[in-house]
Amino acid sequence: MSASLHDNIGLIPVLGVSAQLTSTRLRCNTSVGTPFWMAPEVIACEQQLDSSYDVRCDVWSLGITAIELADGNPPLTDLHPMRALFKIPRNPPPKLHQPELWSESFNDFIAICLIKDFEHRPTISDLLEHPFIRQIQGKEKALQKQLMELIDLHQQMGTIEKTRHERIHTKKGQGMKSNPISNLVNTDDLATLEVLDENTVTEQLQKRYSEEQIYTYVGDILIAVNPFQKLNIYSTEHSRQYIAAKHTANPPHIFAVADTAYQAMVTYNSDQCIVISGESGAGKTESTHFLVEQLTVLGKTNNRMLQEKILQVNNLLEAFGNACTVINNNSSRFGKYLEMRFTSGGTVMGAQISEYLLEKSRVIHQAPGEKNFHIFYYIYAGLAQKNKLAHYKLSKGQPPRYLQDEKITMMEEIVTNYFYKVQFEALEQCFKVIGFTLEELGNIYSILAAILNIGNIEFTSVVTEHQTDKSNIVNLEMLENASSLLYIQTDELQEALTSHCVVTRGETIVRPNTVEKATDVRDATAKALYGRLFSWIVNRINTLLKPETFQSDDADSTDKGANIGILDIFGFENFKRNSFEQLCINIANEQIQFYFNQHIFALEQNEYLNENVDARLVEYEDNRPLLDMFLQKPVGLLSLLDEESRFPQATDHTLVGKFEDNLKSNYFWRPKTVDLSFGINHYAGKVLYNASGFLAKNRDTLPADIVLLLKSSDNKITRQVVTHPLTKSGNLSHSRGKGATVPRVRTPQHATNHSKTCLQEKRQLQMPLKKSATHNNLRNSFRLPQATAEVDNGDSALNPRETTNMKTQTVASYFRVWHII
Structure with missing residues (x-):
């Protein structure tokens, strides 16, 4: 690099940027260059009239070139050049991909070249005094000989063509395309296509799928098409191939997503997240497996047992949380957020799981063609x-x-x-x-077996001269089996199933249950036991995988490390018969879709507008009005469902009528020929819901008599699952009721039902996403908030009234309080 001055006008030939200096301060505010090598102050001149720069922009370009020589590509080369223009001023200064492979002086040389504030960046003359440069003094001829040998070697190896985005050169904020480098007919990144419409995308995906290329990039996003067969692309050799590799160096792969998240976490010491979304049966669970496997390889640790534990977690949760449906033999029936914890050096040191919206109703009933867990x-x-x-x-x-x-x-x-x-x-x-x-x-086996025996208990009506609504248990053997497995008294279980307590004017009255009421209590007990057992298992896993630094709760620990989270929720569902479970699942997917729209389209386009970038806006369908219809108060669908659930005389017919009277939206419709049904126009298509059982599933009631009885169990786990309090989203807390230090949630007794639990858990999924910054592959730095537990203060012992879902808080109220739209 050189500079010549004549009459206060200088022409500087540089790496990627050329400019004309017209002032006596030797600064300029015009530029023509290639984005990857452009210094932040040069890019700033594109939009800020008062910005300028000097010859030290060459130093930045030199640092970028040094990285290119070491890594094979300049930083951000995986991005479209236009996006690189936005990333360079906002990102921390880039570093070598594997700095440990290079000398300390070379790393330091790059670091001082890439100081973002050019006022503090050294000049070319200053760099000549750097140890990395001074060490070559007197060795020029030897180095020249080595370089010539390397050139000869590379000429013998031949030229390797690299697939890159079209080059865009900038001049005063305008984009000028150069000739395309590669043929984009069959590309592994759809964002490089000149024509990008639905037909083009599907044709490209179909062509790649026929060639067993199931992974395709769309800029920062990875599309995975389920092959429904085992492919030989997940071997140890493939795993090594994607470690610390550029995206352009290998075909698209799920391992590349794991590596990108890991490298970003280590480089910037910031939490990362990978969001996996798609319809049921799309392969989300398998993708989670592969991500966890690769992350354990990347975060290699001497503790082999820890690695094995983390790898086994998904298999264990699948056994308890997955089931066979009509379209998927291994369908996830719960949402999961797996957070892997690493040291600042990138070594995995533990993991934590949060679970959401377990489909407990599957325990007692499965649709035709489906199975239990x-x-x-x-x-x-x-x-x-x-x-x-x-x-x-x-x-x-x-x-x-x-x-x-x-x-x-x-x-x-x-x-x-x-x-x-x-x-x-x-x-x-x-x-x-x-x-x-x-x-x-x-x-655990005893509780599972007890659930099956509880389901076998049958009731019959007892008709006497003065009593016509009493029930009795027909098969006492099943009752004895269940009570034996739960380590509780048989006669007490019989009484809890066939009667209930009512407190009137300070007097406790025992009233018999009808057969229908006793059956509801039986099924509610089975659902509650399974749901709480599942939460207990998750909590136990978290305890066993908790890093030692967290075990000791050492507030003075200097290495807090960083996390990589994987969000895997159940996919969008549209069956022949869709019930309350499908509605909750699809509302959760609507939230993820809204998040996707905001970060991929809305926020990006707003950034273009704010920066006065002349970019064509992409049209997309905003699902915010639909989410408003679900979540708004007081006439949102979930609010209306909660309201109707509070009326004892309400039926599913009155519920659907209330929907029709209040939901004046193009997204809601009622079929004329199908009773008890309503339709929703979701982002993924129209879904017809059958409202039969909506109110019963939403109330999800469990008598306090059952709670008190289970608390007396001699089975340690049975006792724990009813003694420990519930979090705001209805999951089991780690702490005991009376010993919990978290605040009590003040929610009216009548407001506790399943739709609110559904809504609250989906809110927990969305709150961190909103607060986090977006990175590649829909990765975001966020951590789920600590669950707040509701402490059981023992009121039920004094006042044995009927409770709802064992004091579970509901998702509907949580969404309405913490509205994210």
């Missing part, structure tokens, strides 16, 4: 193989009520199923590796 089939087959069915009071004859379907008529079809046996063995290995004790394992 995997775990029930696994333990039946596994315990049968171990000859332990009798120990857990499980029969080999007729299937339990909760496992009956048109395909399973005899238990022989379950206990002889080879796949179930293999999965049970794998499940026990998961428990062992993660660190569960044999006692805990036995207690």
Whole structure:
């Protein structure tokens, strides 16, 4: 680089930027250059009239070139040049991709070249005194010889063509395209296509899919098309190939997403997040597996047991939280946020899981063609193989009520199923590796077996001269089995199922339950036990995977590290018959879609407008009005559902009528020929919902008599799942009720129902996303907020009234209080 001055006019040929200096201060405010090498102050001149720069912009370009020589590409080369123009002024100064491979003096040389404030950046003359430059004095001829040898070597190896975006050169804020470098007919990045419409995208994806190329980039996003077969692209060799590699160096891959998040976390010491979204059956769960596997490789640690524990977590949660549906044999029936924790040096040191919206209703009822949670089939087959069915009071004859379907008529079809046996063995290995004790394992099996026996309890009406609405238990053997497995008194369980307490004017009155009421109590008990057991398992996993620095709660710890989170929620669903569960799932997906729209379209385009960038705006469908229809108060769909749930005489018919009278929106419609149904125009298409059972599922009531009875259990886990308080989103807290130090949530008794729990949990998913900054692959630096627990202060013991969902707070109220739209 050189500079010549004549009559106060200088012409500076530089790396990527050329300018004319017209002032006596040797500064300019015009530029022509290539974005990747442009200094922040040069880019600022494009939009800020009072900005200027001097010859020290060459020093920045020199630092970028040094990185290019070491890494093979300049920083941000994976981005479109126009996006690089926005990233360079906002991002921290770039560094070498693997600084540990280079000398300390070279790293320091790059660091001082890339000081963002050019007033503090050294000049070329200053750089000549840097140790990295001074060390070559007297060695010029030897270095020249080495360089010539390297040139000859590379000429023998041949030229490697790189696929890059079209070059854009800037001049006074205008974009000028140069000739395209590569043929974009079959590209691995759809953002490089000149024509980008729906047909082009689908044709490209279909063509790549036919060639078993299931991964495709769209700028910062990775599209994964489910191949429904095993592909040989996840081997150890492939894993190594994507470690610390540029996106352009390898074909698109899920491993590249993991590496990008990991490198960003280590480089900037900031939390990252990978958001996985898609319809049910799209392969989100498998993608999560691959991400976790690659992140454990990247965060290599000497503690092999920790790595194995983290890898086993997904398998364990799938057994308890996944089930077979009509379109997916391994469908996630809960939302999951897995947060892997790393040291500042990038070594994995632990993990934490948050679970959302477990579909508890599946325990007691499955739609035609669907099954219960995997775990029930696994333990039946596994315990049968171990000859332990009798120990857990499980029969080999007729299937339990909760496992009956048109395909399973005899238990022989379950206990002889080879796949179930293999999965049970794998499940026990998961428990062992993660660190569960044999006692805990036995207690878990007891609760699961108790749930199946509870479902087999049958009731009959007792008609006497003065009593016509009393119920009695027909099969006392099932009652005894359930009480034995839960370690509670049989007569007390019978009383809790067939009667309830009412407090009137300070006097407690015991009233009998009808058969219908007793059946509801039975099913509610089964759902509550399973939901709380699932939360207990998640909490136990978190305890066993908690980093030692967090175990000790050392506030003075200097290395707090950083996290990489993976958000995996259930996919959008549209079945032949859609019920309350599908509505909750689809509202959650609407929230994720809104987040996607905001960060991919709205915020980016607002940035263009604020920076006066002449860019064509992309049209997209904003689903905010639909979310308003769901979430607004007092006439949003969930508010109306809560309101109707408070009326004892309300029915599903009156609920649908209330929807029709109040939801005046193009997104809501009522079919004329289908009773008890309503339709929603979701972002993914029209969905027809059957409102039968909406109110019952939303209320999700459980009598306090059952709660008090379970608290008296001699089974440690059974006692814990009802003694520990619930978080605001209805999950089990780590702390005990009376010992909890978190504040009590002041929510009216009548407002506690499942729709609010649904809404509150979805709100927990969205709040951190809103606060975080967007990075590649929909990654965002965020951490889920600490759950606030509601402390059980023992009121029910003094006033045994009916409670709702064991004091669970609801999602609807949470969304309305913390509205993010």
